[in-house]
Amino acid sequence: MGLRDLALVEPWYFPHADATARASGAEDILASAQVVDNLDDAIADCVYVAGASARARSIDWPMMEPRECAVKLLEESRAGKVAVLFGPEKSGLKNEHLDRCNTLLTIPTDPGFSSLNLAMAVQIMTYELRVTAGTMPTPVTEAKVPLASAAELEHFYEHLETVLSASGFLDPDNPRHLMRRLRRLFARAEPDKNEINILRGILTSLDPARGHRD
Amino acid sequence: MGLRDLALVEPWYFPHADATARASGAEDILASAQVVDNLDDAIADCVYVAGASARARSIDWPMMEPRECAVKLLEESRAGKVAVLFGPEKSGLKNEHLDRCNTLLTIPTDPGFSSLNLAMAVQIMTYELRVTAGTMPTPVTEAKVPLASAAELEHFYEHLETVLSASGFLDPDNPRHLMRRLRRLFARAEPDKNEINILRGILTSLDPARGHRD
Numbered sequence: 001m002g003l004r005d006l007a008l009v010e011p012w013y014f015p016h017a018d019a020t021a022r023a024s025g026a027e028d029i030l031a032s033a034q035v036v037d038n039l040d041d042a043i044a045d046c047v048y049v050a051g052a053s054a055r056a057r058s059i060d061w062p063m064m065e066p067r068e069c070a071v072k073l074l075e076e077s078r079a080g081k082v083a084v085l086f087g088p089e090k091s092g093l094k095n096e097h098l099d100r101c102n103t104l105l106t107i108p109t110d111p112g113f114s115s116l117n118l119a120m121a122v123q124i125m126t127y128e129l130r131v132t133a134g135t136m137p138t139p140v141t142e143a144k145v146p147l148a149s150a151a152e153l154e155h156f157y158e159h160l161e162t163v164l165s166a167s168g169f170l171d172p173d174n175p176r177h178l179m180r181r182l183r184r185l186f187a188r189a190e191p192d193k194n195e196i197n198i199l200r201g202i203l204t205s206l207d208p209a210r211g212h213r214d
Numbered sequence: 215m216g217l218r219d220l221a222l223v224e225p226w227y228f229p230h231a232d233a234t235a236r237a238s239g240a241e242d243i244l245a246s247a248q249v250v251d252n253l254d255d256a257i258a259d260c261v262y263v264a265g266a267s268a269r270a271r272s273i274d275w276p277m278m279e280p281r282e283c284a285v286k287l288l289e290e291s292r293a294g295k296v297a298v299l300f301g302p303e304k305s306g307l308k309n310e311h312l313d314r315c316n317t318l319l320t321i322p323t324d325p326g327f328s329s330l331n332l333a334m335a336v337q338i339m340t341y342e343l344r345v346t347a348g349t350m351p352t353p354v355t356e357a358k359v360p361l362a363s364a365a366e367l368e369h370f371y372e373h374l375e376t377v378l379s380a381s382g383f384l385d386p387d388n389p390r391h392l393m394r395r396l397r398r399l400f401a402r403a404e405p406d407k408n409e410i411n412i413l414r415g416i417l418t419s420l421d422p423a424r425g426h427r428d
Contacts, residue, residue, distance in 0.1 A: 024327075024331075025326070026327065065345070066341075067345065108344055108345060108348070109344075110215060110216040110344075113238075113240065116337075119333075119334075120333075120337045123334045123337055123338060124337060124338065127280075127321070127338050130322055130323075130324075131279070134322070
């Protein structure tokens with residue numbers, strides 16, 4: 001479908017003869033895949049990430065179908081790199097992975113068969129990206145501040161969690177639920193680099209342990 | 215994707231344990247598949263047939279991409295059954311099969327990789343049908359004459375070929391090229407049952423061998 005930039009997070013085997021055989025002429029894409037130990041490394045330089053998920057989630061994650069998601073990804077790609085994240089065949093993405101996403105991507109299926117296999121999900125989404133890319137209007141160039149990258153957001157969330165723990169606002173035994181809601185909030189806002197710097201500055205200024213922290 | 219009506223034309227093996235295993239919960243659809251010896255039996259009651267083809271063809275077949283094709287199929291499905299026809303994994307559909315189609319269906323791909331495998335092609339087209347079905351406006355009911363079925367069209371083409379051969383208009387050593395062009399013409403017109411009856415009546419009336427044929 002014309003996409004070339006593949007990252008593999010903790011693959012069981014790489015390279016693998018089966019994968020090479022199935023590449024069917026796209027061996028170069030497989031051979032040049034970025035292989036990383038954790039998801040954050042794969043998406044560090046991305047400004048927008050969509051995570052494929054068949055399951056309905058308990059929390060109010062934004063949810064898009066492929067066509068809407070393709071438009072959003074292509075719009076965001078004007079500001080920087082974007083990614084579509086797919087989970088392992090059997091288990092799909094975990095919540096800790098979806099926490100890194102700006103939106104969930106859900107492919108509509110027959111209600112009796114809610115989960116597509118991995119290859120099919122990738123095929124549909126890459127198809128939508130190809131078709132949508134061919135129909136998107138040329139953007140009006142704007143002198144905009146670049147969006148914060150995933151790595152910058154992660155640093156911000158770490159900073160936020162540290163400060164909220166220090167303040168006693170976060171339950172140190174179970175910080176996750178609240179952090180997840182805060183992630184959703186900021187992910188929807190899509191902060192740019194300047195805004196993240198401002199937020200980091202605010203956190204530093206409000207940190208109860210200020211002056212006591214290394 | 216919610217489609218249930220599967221026909222298999224001359225399958226190498228049926229049933230087959232691999233196919234059953236891969237059905238992943240859709241064993242009932244596979245088990246109730248219609249298995250036939252030739253394509254005409256599979257599409258006999260269809261009023262519109264789209265044939266998937268990766269190759270550009272020498273003759274001017276109408277060609278649609280999946281989204282446009284899904285709209286067309288759903289519109290035509292108000293008049294009767296419709297079908298999407300996929301060829302064997304290795305060889306694809308032959309021209310004699312595409313002759314039975316109202317349109318070719320071509321899935322856009324990277325120019326370097328023009329042929330998807332069968333499962334991927336089926337996945338994309340069934341996905342488009344599902345998504346498009348969810349967005350089509352409710353039709354205004356019209357009291358229309360039903361379209362001619364594929365079987366009725368085949369009888370017409372046989373009749374036409376017989377009459378044109380008798381007239382000397384068709385080269386009996388190579389009737390195919392002209393018949394193909396005529397098929398394209400009539401397929402674009404999408405004749406209804408009344409119109410096919412009229413055409414058949416015209417052929418009978420013009421048959422040089424009239425009165426001499428059994």
